[in-house]
Structure formats: C-alpha cells, structure tokens
Amino acid sequence: MDRFKKAVELSFRIRPAGIALAAVYALSCLASRQFSLDQFFLPAGIRAAALLIVPTRLWPYLLLGEYAYFATLRIPMIDTYGLDWVILASTLLMPMAMLVVHLHRRKMPSEAATGLWLLSLSICTALFVPALNLSISYLLWSNPPPSNLLDAVDRTIFGHFAAIITLVPLAFLWSRRHADPGWANRFVAPTTLAILVMLILGLCMQLTSASAHTTRTHMVLLAALPAIALTFMHGWRGAAIAIPLLTLPLHGATPSTGLPSSFDLGTFATQQNMAVMSVALLALGSSISYHHQRAHARWQGERNALRLARSSHQSSERELRERAAHLKHLGEGMDSSLIEMVSWLKSQGHHAVANSLQHASSVHSRLFREQASLVYPTGLEQVGLYVTLQAGGACEIWSDTHRVTQPRLMGNPCLLSVDLQLASYRSLIEAVSLFLELENGQLCVRTRSGRAGGRRGIVAVVSLLDRGCTLSTRTTQQAVERLAGRVLAYGGAIHCKGNRLRLVLHESITHASPVAA
Incomplete structure (x- = not known):
C-alpha cells in the first residue's frame, strides 16, 4: 500500500521565481491592454513572445499569470456575458497558444529557415487563438453579437497578427542570442545609423497630428528603407529588429478613443501595408540568411581543405628534413672515412693515389651535398630563401x-x-x-x-x-x-x-x- 501511495503521489514545488514570472506576465498584459487597439492587440504578441522566451518547465506559471490577467478583466463581466463564457474564454486561449508554440518548437528551425518558421508561428497563433475566442464568444454570449461578423473577425485576427509578428521575431532573437554571438559585430556603424534613422522617423510620427494619415504613411515608407538595409546586413535578425521599429511607432501614433476596442480606419490601411511589409522582410531575411549560411559553409570548407593541404605539405617537409639530416650524417661519415684513407695512403708513401682520391672525394662530396640540399634545403632555416x-x-x-x-x-x-x-x-x-x-x-x-x-x-x-x-x-x-x-x-x-x-x-x-x- 505504501508503494502504491508513493507511485501515485504527485509533488509540485512552488518556485518564487515562477510566481514572480506569473505576476510580471499578468501586469504586462494588463498594462499593454490599455495601449492596445482592435487592429493592434499587444497582449496577443506578449503571450506568444513569452512562450518563446520562457523555458517549457515554467509554462505553468505563464498559465497562472494568464488566468490572473483574465480574472481581473472578466469577473466583472459575468453578469453581462455569463459564467460559461468567462470560464471557457479565459481558460482555453493560453493552452491553444501553448499547443501551437509547442508543435513549432518540436522542430526548431535551422539558421536558414528561421524567417519562414517565424512566419508560420505568427500566422498559426494569430489564426487559431482568435478563432477559438470568437467561436466561444458567439456560441455563449447571452447578448446578441455584433451584426457584422466578418468585420469583427477581420479586425481581431489582423490585430493579433500585427502584434505577434512585431514581438515574436524579437523574442526569438533573444532566445537564440548565443547561437551566433558574432553577428552583432558585423556592420556596426551602418547598423547603428539605420536604427537611429528609424528612431528619428518614429519620433516624427509621434509629433504628427492625429489626422495626418498621409504624412504618417510617407514616414512609414521612408522608415522601410533602413529596415530593408538592416535585413540585407543581418538576414532574419535584421528583420526581427526592424519590424518593431516600424510598427510600434505607427501604433503609438494611431488615434485612439481610449477604449480597449478602439479602431482607427484612417491608419488601418497603413497597418495592413505594414503587415505585408513585415512578412516580406522576414521572408527576405530568411533567404539572405540561407545564402549567407551556404556561403559561410562553403568558405569554411575551402578553408579547412586548404588548412589540411598545408598541414600535409608541412608533414612532407618534416619527413624530407629528417631524410636530409640522415643523408648529411652519411655524407659526413663518408668524408671522415675518406680523409682517414687519404691520410693512411700518404703515410704509406702513395701520395699520387692519395691526391687523386682526395680530389675525387671532394668533387663527389660537393655533388652529394647539392643533391641533399634538393631533398631539403636545411640552410633555408638559417640564411633564408634567397x-x-x-x-x-x-x-x-x-x-x-x-x-x-x-x-x-x-x-x-x-x-x-x-x-x-x-x-x-x-x-x-x-x-x-x-x-x-x-x-x-x-x-x-x-x-x-x-x-x-x-x-x-x-x-x-x-x-x-x-x-x-x-x-x-x-x-x-x-x-x-x-x-x-x-x-x-x-x-x-x-x-x-x-x-x-x-x-x-x-x-x-x-x-x-x-x-x-
């Protein structure tokens, strides 16, 4: 019986860091909701970004933070929309987002396919989570839903997608910051200049009057030029940095009624163009990263091949050096023997034979040294090539x-x-x-x-x-x-x-x- 109890016993340790994470997540969603519009719903982007940054083992704390966030918002709505809607619409959205992110994280992308992977994650999250939310709402609302269903779907899905594609690439860039730590050291001056130009244009958007939609559109088009430059320099990483610098200033400059469901038709077309531009930047960045990775792999392969070839030549030279040293030793031994032979002949009175042998030995010794130097030029190490x-x-x-x-x-x-x-x-x-x-x-x-x-x-x-x-x-x-x-x-x-x-x-x-x- 004790063994059975131990087998079915579940233990869950509450971590203070997890509670803090849940609180930070809930407060972030509550604060961002105050600045959100139907056409740019920031809590959806924060939800997807948090699931990318936070390890899977801490996802229960994100779920706890999500429930705390919805409890603050929707408990006062029970009398209006009913308890069933409040419970289901609050508890199922985060699990759906977790399922989408988990399925994508099971097959982590290569460096070349990161941009397309981020697009898939953003589109799927922006489709399934709002679709689930709208389905529950239209099934369980006690009050009649708005008459224009397609318009509500369009605004909701686009608002989620605009926020998700803004924050998710940046979150994924942070989670992969150790994958290629040297990328930030490339094109430092041009990158800084491009970011500075985008920040200045974003500030100008904030200073533009609320009704100047055409002026803001022109500024967005101007800001797209340094965004494209960042993408060309850093691939999908440049796009991940450029997209928030494009969309967040435009969102901040969009007129709002102050209500969470605020909508501005004048900026909606510009934001739609911005979403298309964000998709294009990520696709372009993915292609650039792919070709950069291939070129780097090819360069690395050529470098390794040359290094191995050089190592092979150096190994051959070491063997030839040992052979030349052995030949030199043999030559010195033969010279020593011939000198002894010449001395002995002279001591015996055979001077003519001794002189002839000495002359022949000197000639052959010189030729022997020349041939040995062709095997390996030992003098090169002391006196140089010339x-x-x-x-x-x-x-x-x-x-x-x-x-x-x-x-x-x-x-x-x-x-x-x-x-x-x-x-x-x-x-x-x-x-x-x-x-x-x-x-x-x-x-x-x-x-x-x-x-x-x-x-x-x-x-x-x-x-x-x-x-x-x-x-x-x-x-x-x-x-x-x-x-x-x-x-x-x-x-x-x-x-x-x-x-x-x-x-x-x-x-x-x-x-x-x-x-x-």
Missing part, C-alpha cells in the same frame, strides 16, 4: 643548363615564415624545371617579397627571355596541375599570361614566424 637559391644545389643545376639567367631577387624573405619560404622554394624549383622541360630559349627568374595590408608574401615570376614567345598550352596545363596544390594551400594564385608564369603565395602576419637572416 641565399639558398643563390648558393644551393638548385643554383648549380640552373647554371649547368646555361639557360637560366642570374635571378633577380628583391625584398627580405626572412620576414616570412619558414613554411612559406619552403613552399616558395619548392614552387619556384618546380616552375623552372617545367620551363626547362617543355619550353625552349633562355629563362628569367624574378621574385619580390614584402607586405601588403595585413599579409606578408612573395611574388615569383618565371618567364621566357624572348618576349615574343608565348607559353604553350601544355606548359600552362602542367603548371596548374603541378603547382596549384602547394600554391593554393598558402592562399596564393597562379597566373599564366604571354611568356611568363606568375606565382603568388602569402600568409597572415599574425601567423608568420620569421627567421633571422
């Missing part, structure tokens, strides 16, 4: 072909990182080898390293000395196939035009790790 090109194995190979003129090297490459200098070295060696293989005539090599904006880099040009010649199609294709991987990994580019091949490699200054010259 000295390595002028004194390494590549320079000897170019000189032996008698086709490469003295390179013209300008700038200080030691300000670049070792990785970028290595990539430049490999690309330049490969480009010259390609020209020597596929082209005829003399070659000219020119480089310039320096800084442009926030980046450091190097430009290398390999060209035919004869300016009347043009690179063959095969050379151009091979250059792109054999050089693009390394060059693009460092954010560079390859340009083949006329008689020359131009390579550009660069890096961010913050990522550079210069070597000392």
Whole structure:
C-alpha cells in the first residue's frame, strides 16, 4: 500500500521565481491592454513572445499569470456575458497558444529557415487563438453579437497578427542570442545609423497630428528603407529588429478613443501595408540568411581543405628534413672515412693515389651535398630563401643548363615564415624545371617579397627571355596541375599570361614566424 501511495503521489514545488514570472506576465498584459487597439492587440504578441522566451518547465506559471490577467478583466463581466463564457474564454486561449508554440518548437528551425518558421508561428497563433475566442464568444454570449461578423473577425485576427509578428521575431532573437554571438559585430556603424534613422522617423510620427494619415504613411515608407538595409546586413535578425521599429511607432501614433476596442480606419490601411511589409522582410531575411549560411559553409570548407593541404605539405617537409639530416650524417661519415684513407695512403708513401682520391672525394662530396640540399634545403632555416637559391644545389643545376639567367631577387624573405619560404622554394624549383622541360630559349627568374595590408608574401615570376614567345598550352596545363596544390594551400594564385608564369603565395602576419637572416 505504501508503494502504491508513493507511485501515485504527485509533488509540485512552488518556485518564487515562477510566481514572480506569473505576476510580471499578468501586469504586462494588463498594462499593454490599455495601449492596445482592435487592429493592434499587444497582449496577443506578449503571450506568444513569452512562450518563446520562457523555458517549457515554467509554462505553468505563464498559465497562472494568464488566468490572473483574465480574472481581473472578466469577473466583472459575468453578469453581462455569463459564467460559461468567462470560464471557457479565459481558460482555453493560453493552452491553444501553448499547443501551437509547442508543435513549432518540436522542430526548431535551422539558421536558414528561421524567417519562414517565424512566419508560420505568427500566422498559426494569430489564426487559431482568435478563432477559438470568437467561436466561444458567439456560441455563449447571452447578448446578441455584433451584426457584422466578418468585420469583427477581420479586425481581431489582423490585430493579433500585427502584434505577434512585431514581438515574436524579437523574442526569438533573444532566445537564440548565443547561437551566433558574432553577428552583432558585423556592420556596426551602418547598423547603428539605420536604427537611429528609424528612431528619428518614429519620433516624427509621434509629433504628427492625429489626422495626418498621409504624412504618417510617407514616414512609414521612408522608415522601410533602413529596415530593408538592416535585413540585407543581418538576414532574419535584421528583420526581427526592424519590424518593431516600424510598427510600434505607427501604433503609438494611431488615434485612439481610449477604449480597449478602439479602431482607427484612417491608419488601418497603413497597418495592413505594414503587415505585408513585415512578412516580406522576414521572408527576405530568411533567404539572405540561407545564402549567407551556404556561403559561410562553403568558405569554411575551402578553408579547412586548404588548412589540411598545408598541414600535409608541412608533414612532407618534416619527413624530407629528417631524410636530409640522415643523408648529411652519411655524407659526413663518408668524408671522415675518406680523409682517414687519404691520410693512411700518404703515410704509406702513395701520395699520387692519395691526391687523386682526395680530389675525387671532394668533387663527389660537393655533388652529394647539392643533391641533399634538393631533398631539403636545411640552410633555408638559417640564411633564408634567397641565399639558398643563390648558393644551393638548385643554383648549380640552373647554371649547368646555361639557360637560366642570374635571378633577380628583391625584398627580405626572412620576414616570412619558414613554411612559406619552403613552399616558395619548392614552387619556384618546380616552375623552372617545367620551363626547362617543355619550353625552349633562355629563362628569367624574378621574385619580390614584402607586405601588403595585413599579409606578408612573395611574388615569383618565371618567364621566357624572348618576349615574343608565348607559353604553350601544355606548359600552362602542367603548371596548374603541378603547382596549384602547394600554391593554393598558402592562399596564393597562379597566373599564366604571354611568356611568363606568375606565382603568388602569402600568409597572415599574425601567423608568420620569421627567421633571422
């Protein structure tokens, strides 16, 4: 029996924060009702916005606040409209709104579909909640309802929709404030200017006389321009900020009789246009956010691919560096053995053999070091790219072909990182080898390293000395196939035009790790 009691026992802990939330919600609805019109019913917008901002576990307190709000309003109406209407029309509206919001929250939108999701939520809430309220009223009112039913439906549904589409996007923006915290840092000055212009135009609406409907309409059209600018800059987020800045000043400037059911026909057409404009802004913002997300994903993918390619090249260079160090160690061992052999031959009186062996060993040792430097230019880490090109194995190979003129090297490459200098070295060696293989005539090599904006880099040009010649199609294709991987990994580019091949490699200054010259 005790186990059964524990199984069916329900516990509900009253939270002080929840009671405060209920009180704030009820007071907000009561206060906003005093400033509401039939064509702009603020409590409906507050209801939908609160359901978006408040976590689901605290929804019972919102329901409590809703009942307190209706109790204040409708208990005095029992004698006029009957107890049944007061109870049903007060208790069913918030559950209907909760059901609509819950069904939408089950499938939270992606960044690209947020605007359309907000439109769906606003339209459904503005249709089902007022429809339920009107149905109960027309079924249970003891007094005859107004004669023009369609007019009452039009005003009520539009008034709910105008308020909901004003507050719901802003509430959803607040609930998703951590999804993309960096969006507010984009276009700070233009965004501030657009908001300031809309605030000034909203103030002008308040200062306009109540009968100047045409003037207010013109101001609304002018305010639509910075609203469109905000949408273009920030997508659906810009629309969520712009819509309240458009609609709330117009609502505040709308003439009112002071009664909760006040209606102004002169502003109604402008508010209808404003509702259409709000829908268009959210749809446009959703499309812009979608394409921005796709572009950002594509940019991120390209960035990751380049980062992985660069990491792969750096890993290969580390392996080649270890191999070159091993070759250097072997070369030093062979040189040491040959020196000992030469010394022994001289001590035995074989001076001619010793001198011949010493000469042959020095030649082969030099050739061995040149080939080892082509595997990995270890001197580049100490003396930089230009000295390595002028004194390494590549320079000897170019000189032996008698086709490469003295390179013209300008700038200080030691300000670049070792990785970028290595990539430049490999690309330049490969480009010259390609020209020597596929082209005829003399070659000219020119480089310039320096800084442009926030980046450091190097430009290398390999060209035919004869300016009347043009690179063959095969050379151009091979250059792109054999050089693009390394060059693009460092954010560079390859340009083949006329008689020359131009390579550009660069890096961010913050990522550079210069070597000392």
